[in-house]
Amino acid sequence: xxxxxxxxxxxxxxxxxxxxxxxxxxxxxxxxxxxxxxxxxxxxxxxxxxxxxxxxxxxxxxxxxxxxxxxxxxxxxxxxxxxxxxxxxxxxxxxxxxxxxxxxxxxxxxxxxxxxxxxxxxxxxxxxxxxxxxxxxxxxxxxxxxxxxxxxxxxxxxxxxxxxxxxxxxxxxxxxxxx
Amino acid sequence: xxxxxxxxxxxxxxxxxxxxxxxxxxxxxxxxxxxxxxxxxxxxxxxxxxxxxxxxxxxxxxxxxxxxxxxxxxxxxxxxxxxxxxxxxxxxxxxxxxxxxxxxxxxxxxxxxxxxxxxxxxxxxxxxxxxxxxxxxxxxxxxxxxxxxxxxxxxxxxxxxxxxxxxxxxxxxxxxxxxxxxxxxxxxxxxxxxxxxxxxxxxxxxxxxxxxxxxxxxxxxxxxxxxxxxxxxxxxxxxxxxxxxxxxxxxxxxxxxxxxxxxxxxxxxxxxxxxxxxxxxxxxxxxxxxxxxxxxxxxxxxxxxxxxxxxxxxxxxxxxxxxxxxxxxxxxxxxxxxxxxxxxxxxxxxxxxxxxxxxxxxxxxxxxxxxxxxxxxxxxxxxxxxxxxxxxxxxxxxxxxxxxxxxxxxxxxxxxxxxxxxxxxxxxxxxxxxxxxxxxxxxxxxxxxxxxxxxxxxxxxxxxxxxxxxxxxxxxxxxxxxxxxxxxxxxxxxxxxxxxx
Numbered sequence: 221x222x223x224x225x226x227x228x229x230x231x232x233x234x235x236x237x238x239x240x241x242x243x244x245x246x247x248x249x250x251x252x253x254x255x256x257x258x259x260x261x262x263x264x265x266x267x268x269x270x271x272x273x274x275x276x277x278x279x280x281x282x283x284x285x286x287x288x289x290x291x292x293x294x295x296x297x298x299x300x301x302x303x304x305x306x307x308x309x310x311x312x313x314x315x316x317x318x319x320x321x322x323x324x325x326x327x328x329x330x331x332x333x334x335x336x337x338x339x340x341x342x343x344x345x346x347x348x349x350x351x352x353x354x355x356x357x358x359x360x361x362x363x364x365x366x367x368x369x370x371x372x373x374x375x376x377x378x379x380x381x382x383x384x385x386x387x388x389x390x391x392x393x394x395x396x397x398x399x
Numbered sequence: 400x401x402x403x404x405x406x407x408x409x410x411x412x413x414x415x416x417x418x419x420x421x422x423x424x425x426x427x428x429x430x431x432x433x434x435x436x437x438x439x440x441x442x443x444x445x446x447x448x449x450x451x452x453x454x455x456x457x458x459x460x461x462x463x464x465x466x467x468x469x470x471x472x473x474x475x476x477x478x479x480x481x482x483x484x485x486x487x488x489x490x491x492x493x494x495x496x497x498x499x500x501x502x503x504x505x506x507x508x509x510x511x512x513x514x515x516x517x518x519x520x521x522x523x524x525x526x527x528x529x530x531x532x533x534x535x536x537x538x539x540x541x542x543x544x545x546x547x548x549x550x551x552x553x554x555x556x557x558x559x560x561x562x563x564x565x566x567x568x569x570x571x572x573x574x575x576x577x578x579x580x581x582x583x584x585x586x587x588x589x590x591x592x593x594x595x596x597x598x599x600x601x602x603x604x605x606x607x608x609x610x611x612x613x614x615x616x617x618x619x620x621x622x623x624x625x626x627x628x629x630x631x632x633x634x635x636x637x638x639x640x641x642x643x644x645x646x647x648x649x650x651x652x653x654x655x656x657x658x659x660x661x662x663x664x665x666x667x668x669x670x671x672x673x674x675x676x677x678x679x680x681x682x683x684x685x686x687x688x689x690x691x692x693x694x695x696x697x698x699x700x701x702x703x704x705x706x707x708x709x710x711x712x713x714x715x716x717x718x719x720x721x722x723x724x725x726x727x728x729x730x731x732x733x734x735x736x737x738x739x740x741x742x743x744x745x746x747x748x749x750x751x752x753x754x755x756x757x758x759x760x761x762x763x764x765x766x767x768x769x770x771x772x773x774x775x776x777x778x779x780x781x782x783x784x785x786x787x788x789x790x791x792x793x794x795x796x797x798x799x800x801x802x803x804x805x806x807x808x809x810x811x812x813x814x815x816x817x818x819x820x821x822x823x824x825x826x827x828x829x830x831x832x833x834x835x836x837x838x839x840x841x842x843x844x845x846x847x848x849x850x851x852x853x854x855x856x857x858x859x860x861x862x863x864x865x866x867x868x869x870x871x872x873x874x875x876x877x878x879x880x881x882x883x884x885x886x887x888x889x890x891x892x893x894x895x896x897x898x899x900x
Contacts, residue, residue, distance in 0.1 A: 246831050258575075261590060271585055274857040278587040281849040282578040285571055292568040299564070324620040329823070332613070332798055336819045339802070340812045348802070352795045359620060359791035373792060377799050391807050 237307045238314050244303035247296055255293035262286040327358050343396030348378040407455070407759030411766065416456040420463040420763065424770045427467025428778075431487075432475050438468030438486075442733045446740075454741035455756050459763035461734055462713075466518055466767040469710045470775055473510040477702075478503055479797070481612045486709040488836050489681035491611075493694065493701030500697050504779075508644030509699055510706040511775045513655065516648065517707030518768035520659035521666070521714025525721075526761050541855035542865050546874035548848040551675050553878040554682050556837045556885075563885050565833045573841020574848065576601050583850045596813040603842040605805050605817050610835050612801045613822025616794050618829060641776050651703050654684050658704040659711040666715020675844075676715075678836065680708025686884075714764060721749055721757055 265286065268279030319326075331354055338347035352374035353367075361370040385391045410416070423445065430441035445464050449457030472487030477494035490510065497506040539547070552574075556566030579590045580600020591597040648655060658680035665676035684704030685694045694701050716731045735745050743753050750757050805818040825835060856862065865871050 243831065250827065250831060261575075264590070268582075268589060269585070269587055274584070274853055275860050276853045276856055278582040278585050278589060281852060282575065282589060285574045285578065289568065289571045289575060292564055292571065295564050296568065321623070322621055324623050325617045325826075328620055328794060328798070329617060329826075332822070333819055335798075335802065336815045339806075339815060344803070344806075348799050352799060355795035355798070356791050359794060360789070361791050370792075373796065377796055381799070381803060385803070385807070391810070393803065393806065394812055 238310050240303055241307040241310060242314070242318070244300040244307075247300045248304075251293040251296045255290050255297075258286045258289045258293065262290070324359065328355060331355050331358065339394050339396075341396055343398075344393040345378050345382045346396065348381075349374050352377055403754035404758045406755035407757075407762060410453065410455040410755065411459060411759045411762050413456075415452075416459055417766070419452065419456060419460040420767060421770055421774075423460040423463030424467035424767055424774055427464035427469075428471035428474070428771070428775060430464075431468035431471030438465060438472070438730055441468055442730050446733055446737055449737055450740060454738065454743055455759040455763075457737055457741065458734060458756070458760055459767070461737055462760065462763050463767040463770065465713055465730055465734070466710070466764065466771050467774070469518075469713055470511060470514040470706075470771050472709070473514065473706055474507065477506040477510060479793070480615050481797070482607075486677050486712070487705075488611075488839065489677040489705035489708075490702065492681065492705070493696070493698045494705075496695065497697035497699070497702065502697070504639035505644060505699075506697075506702060507779050508639060508641045508776075509648060509702045511641070511772065511779070512645050512648040513658075513703040513706035514710040515768055515772045516655055517659045517662055517710030518713060518764065518771070520656065520707075521663045521711035522761060522764040522768065523714075524660070524663045525714040525717055525764070539870065540868070541851040541858065542868050542871040543874065544851035545848055545855060546865060546871040546878070548844045548851070550874045550878040550881070551679070551844060552837060552841060554679060554881050556834070561832065561889070563882070563889055566837050569828070569833050569835065570837035570841040573606075573838040573843075574845040575841075576606060576838075577603070577842045577845025578849070583846050584853055596816050599809070599811065599813070601817055601821070601842070602808055602814065603839070604808050605814050606821050606842045607839050608801045608805055609818045609821030610825035610828075610839055612797065613818065614825030614829050614835070616798055616801075617822070617826045619790055620794055639779055641779075647699055648703055651700060654687070654700050654703055655707050657683055657687065658708040662708040662711025663715035663718075665708075666712030667718040675840070676712045677705040677709040678840065680704045682881075691888075717760070717764075720745065721760075 262283055265279035265283045268277060268282075270277030270279075331351055335347055335351040338351075341347075353370055356370035356373070357367065361367055382393050385393050426445070427438065427441055431438050441464050442461055445461055449460055452460065469486060472482060473490050473494065476482045476487040476490040477498050480491050480495040482488045482491055494506040494510060497503075552570045553567075556563060556570045577600075579597055580588065582589055588598070661680040661683055662676040665679060681694075681701055681704045684700050685691050688694065688698075688700050690698070690700075717734075720731045720735055738745050738756075743749070743756060801818065802815055805814045806812065808814060828835060828838070855864065865875065
């Protein structure tokens, strides 16, 4: 086996171990946070009123579900702990690489968040038009022709969709504070 | 009877009725193909347009939208991995991987033929067995309904994903999401934390769009090199061979018939519908298959089971509606409303008093099924063009449609905030390999489970009735068996792939 093959295989193994460790941490943090939230909700559900007409009150069914959820959260955490023991600390720069790899997903999520925040303020048409253009630009529409097509698509999907819903389906999309 | 059939045919086979049905099928296919735009929404929007039509024309047009919709939900499920409607959730399991493996044309053609045969079989059953099947369905009491929900959730949790524990956790999370908002019996507000966004609860369609569409779209853009080079969603040569797919579907007669019968029966159970039928049909197909290991990787058996199962609910849902006046689903309730608008009382006397309308509806199901087949086979190449659009266009456009879909459900701006939040949760869950189908099913079935559990105990505080009433006991027994079988299957898989254990 050549040195190059060996080194490629070892870097591949290293990446798999890093992924396993990161996934284990992800499960532990996610389920730990959920277990805390569910325990808090379990206590809150105890304050819900009971009924004189039925043995179960408004809080019994949610408490049943919450109790089961906390049990499953702990089961998942216990199942993931051995993966932490089996792997060593993440390689330096692993988190940075992961963030870099997911930059487009986070970028789209950020733009979508801005869209949902802007819709009630400026209305659907004026919020979705810049969103559609910016999102297409972020995902690769960079040349002049691509940007022109992007602007046309944005126009159809913002103003066009608004007209379709308003005049054909008689459903009014949000018009914003000044609409 | 013959006179009624001829009268029904006379009303149905007129140019205006056939034309409006053709438009209805097309609208149904297109509407359901848009994620977030459900069959129920399409039917509700069609209802006012049918007010001016004669009764049978109005109902036949709505049935056409209904049948077109069941097939349309498969298009985005296969091409984008986003179920266009809740009844196409299981279709994503195999049709999407099949499309990703370079066979989008095969996935769509299999789905179309399976939908067609599912509709055909369910219509035949509807005609032959409506009264006895409806009688079985209405015998289910609160105990049986609760046990049915437990059975459905355990089946879904056991059949999707690599881990049963994560599947069950996702299902329970769905049940918890359904408890947010007003309590179904007392109206007490729960878990809203004085937030306006949560005060009206979390609608399941918003969860469906957020969990599937938003999180799936975010996953689509995880590879910057591929996305920014303008690569297509599905690469490679696309072939559409409808007759090869027909042969493949026909060569699976047991799977096709079994899945259609599951769809008919589930459709006949009031409250249950295509969303449960496609998952149950898929599960049964997986258990009965000689190659269960291929399920989830692009198995043709999986696509056939899911699509014939959900399309067969269209006929099944009409069974209790026609025989007893009980709608099998939200869509059937709208159809019932359409009949009532035209002064036709729906109930046990419907077949006796309006036999021509009922037989006309049966024939309309057949006609709509054939129209759906022709329209889909002729226009599928157009739908396949979706695959040649780059992600830079698809992702923002579909996200915008999702936002519009979430808003128009209730005309509430707060629903779009929920959409964003649920999308983020869905993305985290997919990154950590949690199955999403149990969560969505949990949200849909949560209110049914809670209401029936509480009603059962309100009627009789003896909880052992859940185990002593025969149908309830059988359903709970099946739930336990499905868990045991799933654990055995996972243990075996782990032994085969020790590195993944």
